Amino acid sequence: MRKEGEHLLYRGKRAFNFRPLLFLACAFGLGIAAACAFGVHGLWLALALAAAAALLPLCFPSGRKKPAGVLLFALVLGVACAAGSLACGMRLSRFEAYPAPQGELTVVGTLEEVGRTEKTTSLTFGDLLFYTPEGEAVASAARIRVYAYGGADLPLGARIAFDAEVTAYDSLSYGRVNASYIIEDVRYTAFASRGDFRVLQEGAPGIFEAANAYLQDILFDNMEEENAALAFALLTGNSGWMDGDVLQNFRYGGIAHIFAVSGMNFAIVYAALIFVCKKLRLRPWLYVPLIAAVLILYAGVCGFAPSAVRALAMCLVLMLMEAGGFAYDRVTSVSAAFLAVLLIHPLYLFSVGFQLSVAAAAGIIVLAAPLSRLLCRIRFPKGASDALGVAVSAQAAAFPILIDCFGYTSGFGLVLNLVFVPLVSAAYGVLFVFALLACILPFAAGVLLFIPEYLLRVCIFPVLALDFRFWLIGGFTFGGCMLLWYLICLFLSGKVNLRPLPRALACLLLGGALVAGMCLTNLPVGYDAAFTLIADYGGQALLVRHEGGVSLVASGRPSSDFLEKLCLREGVDRFAEVIFLAPAYEVNAALPILLQYAEADVLYVAEEADFSPALFRTVEVRAEGGGFPFGGGEAAFLNEETLYWDFGGARVLISMGEAPERLPQCDLLIAQGESEALAACAPALEAYFGKAEGKPSVYASGDLQIGRKGGIITIKGGP
Amino acid sequence: MRAALVKCCAAAVAVVLCTAVALLPAIAPPKQEGLFTPVRQSAPFDGYLYAIVQGEGVAFPGSYRIPHGTTYGELFALAGYAGSSPYPLDEAVRLGEDAVLGEDGVWRAYIVV
Numbered sequence: 104m105r106k107e108g109e110h111l112l113y114r115g116k117r118a119f120n121f122r123p124l125l126f127l128a129c130a131f132g133l134g135i136a137a138a139c140a141f142g143v144h145g146l147w148l149a150l151a152l153a154a155a156a157a158l159l160p161l162c163f164p165s166g167r168k169k170p171a172g173v174l175l176f177a178l179v180l181g182v183a184c185a186a187g188s189l190a191c192g193m194r195l196s197r198f199e200a201y202p203a204p205q206g207e208l209t210v211v212g213t214l215e216e217v218g219r220t221e222k223t224t225s226l227t228f229g230d231l232l233f234y235t236p237e238g239e240a241v242a243s244a245a246r247i248r249v250y251a252y253g254g255a256d257l258p259l260g261a262r263i264a265f266d267a268e269v270t271a272y273d274s275l276s277y278g279r280v281n282a283s284y285i286i287e288d289v290r291y292t293a294f295a296s297r298g299d300f301r302v303l304q305e306g307a308p309g310i311f312e313a314a315n316a317y318l319q320d321i322l323f324d325n326m327e328e329e330n331a332a333l334a335f336a337l338l339t340g341n342s343g344w345m346d347g348d349v350l351q352n353f354r355y356g357g358i359a360h361i362f363a364v365s366g367m368n369f370a371i372v373y374a375a376l377i378f379v380c381k382k383l384r385l386r387p388w389l390y391v392p393l394i395a396a397v398l399i400l401y402a403g404v405c406g407f408a409p410s411a412v413r414a415l416a417m418c419l420v421l422m423l424m425e426a427g428g429f430a431y432d433r434v435t436s437v438s439a440a441f442l443a444v445l446l447i448h449p450l451y452l453f454s455v456g457f458q459l460s461v462a463a464a465a466g467i468i469v470l471a472a473p474l475s476r477l478l479c480r481i482r483f484p485k486g487a488s489d490a491l492g493v494a495v496s497a498q499a500a501a502f503p504i505l506i507d508c509f510g511y512t513s514g515f516g517l518v519l520n521l522v523f524v525p526l527v528s529a530a531y532g533v534l535f536v537f538a539l540l541a542c543i544l545p546f547a548a549g550v551l552l553f554i555p556e557y558l559l560r561v562c563i564f565p566v567l568a569l570d571f572r573f574w575l576i577g578g579f580t581f582g583g584c585m586l587l588w589y590l591i592c593l594f595l596s597g598k599v600n601l602r603p604l605p606r607a608l609a610c611l612l613l614g615g616a617l618v619a620g621m622c623l624t625n626l627p628v629g630y631d632a633a634f635t636l637i638a639d640y641g642g643q644a645l646l647v648r649h650e651g652g653v654s655l656v657a658s659g660r661p662s663s664d665f666l667e668k669l670c671l672r673e674g675v676d677r678f679a680e681v682i683f684l685a686p687a688y689e690v691n692a693a694l695p696i697l698l699q700y701a702e703a704d705v706l707y708v709a710e711e712a713d714f715s716p717a718l719f720r721t722v723e724v725r726a727e728g729g730g731f732p733f734g735g736g737e738a739a740f741l742n743e744e745t746l747y748w749d750f751g752g753a754r755v756l757i758s759m760g761e762a763p764e765r766l767p768q769c770d771l772l773i774a775q776g777e778s779e780a781l782a783a784c785a786p787a788l789e790a791y792f793g794k795a796e797g798k799p800s801v802y803a804s805g806d807l808q809i810g811r812k813g814g815i816i817t818i819k820g821g822p
Numbered sequence: 823m824r825a826a827l828v829k830c831c832a833a834a835v836a837v838v839l840c841t842a843v844a845l846l847p848a849i850a851p852p853k854q855e856g857l858f859t860p861v862r863q864s865a866p867f868d869g870y871l872y873a874i875v876q877g878e879g880v881a882f883p884g885s886y887r888i889p890h891g892t893t894y895g896e897l898f899a900l901a902g903y904a905g906s907s908p909y910p911l912d913e914a915v916r917l918g919e920d921a922v923l924g925e926d927g928v929w930r931a932y933i934v935v
Contacts, residue, residue, distance in 0.1 A: 123833075131840075142855040179837055186841040192852025193845065200850060275857040446843045730917055737917035737929075749917055749929065752869025752890030767926055770867040787865035803859040816867050821860030 134187025153181025191449040203271035209234040219343020245290035260306030267293035278805020282453035311403030340364035356571035357516025466500025510672025511577030578674020584620040630810030641665030643792035649735030652679025659685020684759035709740035875901040877935035
């Protein structure tokens with residue numbers, strides 16, 4: 104029943120509680136997004152936002168607002184939005200203004216970081232000097248990340264020279280903002296082997312690097328290698344020393360986030376420190392700087408990784424707010440932390456780790472309590488309801504981001520997180536304390552590290568014993584529908600103070616819009632037939648779904664990660680037809696990689712290729728010299744790396760390498776990059792996997808969807 | 823009134839500080855264009871193939887320009903052939919089998935009945 108004087112739509116005095124910091128943080132974030140989408144024109148959004156903020160309160164009159172206050176806050180919102188937009192635009196412009204010498208160069212730099220990947224050692228150099236083959240020297244304030252094969256035991260802080268093929272990173276590639284490279288100022292990349300490096304001058308590592316190396320030595324000298332790698336990953340976020348398969352199993356289970364030094368780690372360290380400080384009855388003016396110093400040191404030992412910096416900023420802001428007596432509202436606290444992180448670097452907004460952290464924190468704040476109450480109402484024990492409420496709300500909030508960024512999420516992840524994260528958190532707490540003691544008392548490290556080693560072994564036993572690659576949810580993307588998902592969560596949570604009927608209606612409308620939007624995003628609506636171009640640094644592929652199944656055309660040497668992501672993201676576990684446009688020896692190497700993630704019925708190879716069909720028993724290999732049915736149409740190999748495909752009457756030429764001398768005319772050209780030879784086929788439309796100035800490309804716009812309807816072929820892509 | 827003034831001043835200082843923190847580390851003219859490049863391009867396509875129909879009982883033998891998806895039945899109707907056919911009449915002209923891709927990118931079918 105509605106009381107007299109109450110609003111028709113909401114209960115009480117207002118629809119939602121006004122939180123200035125939340126609005127400021129959102130305005131700043133919106134400004135950043137606008138700068139990325141529209142460049143300097145994004146500043147107009149600040150004006151629009153200020154105008155909307157000034158006018159919107161008129162729609163919800165409460166009688167208490169003073170016009171001057173409303174106008175002032177609208178102005179502040181506009182300033183925040185403009186500041187976000189300018190901050191982002193300026194950082195992007197500075198990153199792109201670094202010189203971009205490319206090709207075979209001699210590089211001299213100071214070794215600043217050493218990391219590990221599964222097959223290589225990653226070395227990050229700063230203070231760079233490039234020497235071109237002509238002898239020209241180019242200095243750069245940016246950094247280069249070199250992936251070294253065969254390991255590279257080089258001293259930190261040393262001045263090192265090496266020859267390598269240098270490539271410059273762009274701000275955006277394959278439709279994604281290269282947030283971590285921009286944040287870390289890594290503008291260049293190269294591959295090298297162990298023998299390429301020459302130490303010109305020894306140098307001393309910084310205090311943080313030295314502490315990191317000391318911790319690594321202590322752990323690896325006193326624990327079994329496998330356990331030491333796990334402990335080091337948990338403590339510093341560097342999982343490069345871990346076994347690749349074990350790490351992948353953590354990813355499948357949706358629990359690999361424990362190896363990112365993030366909120367969990369800092370929260371545990373902060374909780375331990377604050378407990379000690381409060382037991383010692385220290386005053387805030389003493390313990391705040393003390394704890395801050397320890398946390399900064401810890402972030403430094405973790406190499407100031409983006410996730411660690413983000414967690415540090417969040418932790419410091421929350422500590423300051425609590426110490427200052429402002430921690431009255433969790434939404435405000437998280438908003439303050441969000442703003443602080445974006446002030447450090449606006450591109451954190453595009454960092455997946457940051458997005459997941461904020462989403463999980465916001466999800467817990469908004470959804471956990473109502474979920475827990477709901478569970479209590481159906482006679483769930485209080486403790487179990489709280490735990491389940493927290494786990495479900497964090498998973499629900501992280502779900503669309505996981506799906507869009509990684510292509511899949513574990514359906515079993517909820518249970519694993521519910522069981523595993525508290526266990527690992529406890530083990531991490533013990534490990535942190537004992538590792539700290541072991542560093543202080545290195546002579547007793549063997550004894551001190553025995554307990555955490557034993558605990559860790561017990562914790563990860565299920566991950567070693569079970570294979571979590573099952574019940575993976577994927578095969579679709581959210582795109583812009585993500586916003587609808589979060590709006591539904593918000594309306595369901597009760598944070599918007601709507602009456603039951605308007606709330607139910609809003610949820611129904613949003614749910615309908617979400618379903619329709621997801622269909623539009625994921626199904627080839629409006630086309631007679633369609634296919635997708637997908638690419639990243641690991642490979643290029645064309646995927647077509649038709650009545651006969653799913654067909655794939657891929658480049659040679661696709662990486663394992665690329666094919667795995669492609670299969671999981673597209674939800675494909677069986678290909679009816681496969682073509683690798685590559686020489687026979689590359690096809691020979693690529694097919695087994697694909698078969699790790701999906702079955703294949705038929706592999707087509709060019710007749711001219713010297714390919715031995717007897718090598719694969721589970722796949723039928725057909726060598727084709729003329730036309731053959733493929734992808735719901737007809738295709739013909741023009742050479743090993745070029746395919747001519749009739750796509751329902753549209754003539755498509757697909758080139759993944761060297762094109763033959765004579766090319767037939769085509770309606771659509773699909774190639775890795777622009778070339779004069781390919782221009783001979785006079786296409787009406789062109790689509791490229793790699794960089795192509797002014798032409799549609801997966802590099803610039805992300806996945807491209809190409810469809811045909813009624814004699815018209817259309818390329819669609821981008822946000 | 824005084825409390826409100828203090829709050830306003832504190833907020834103004836906070837906004838100025840935040841703006842300075844956000845903008846000062848990278849003094850450079852902001853990027854002019856956005857990062858994302860939306861794509862939407864369309865073009866018509868011909869979708870025709872050439873079929874040469876010859877043989878006994880073909881009333882109008884010759885070369886036909888037929889749209890993609892034309893069935894053998896429709897082709898024979900055009901050519902004025904009503905006799906028995908080794909081709910499946912209700913199926914589209916098979917590109918890989920009966921039609922050959924020319925170097926000019928045109929499929930040509932040579933059908934003798």
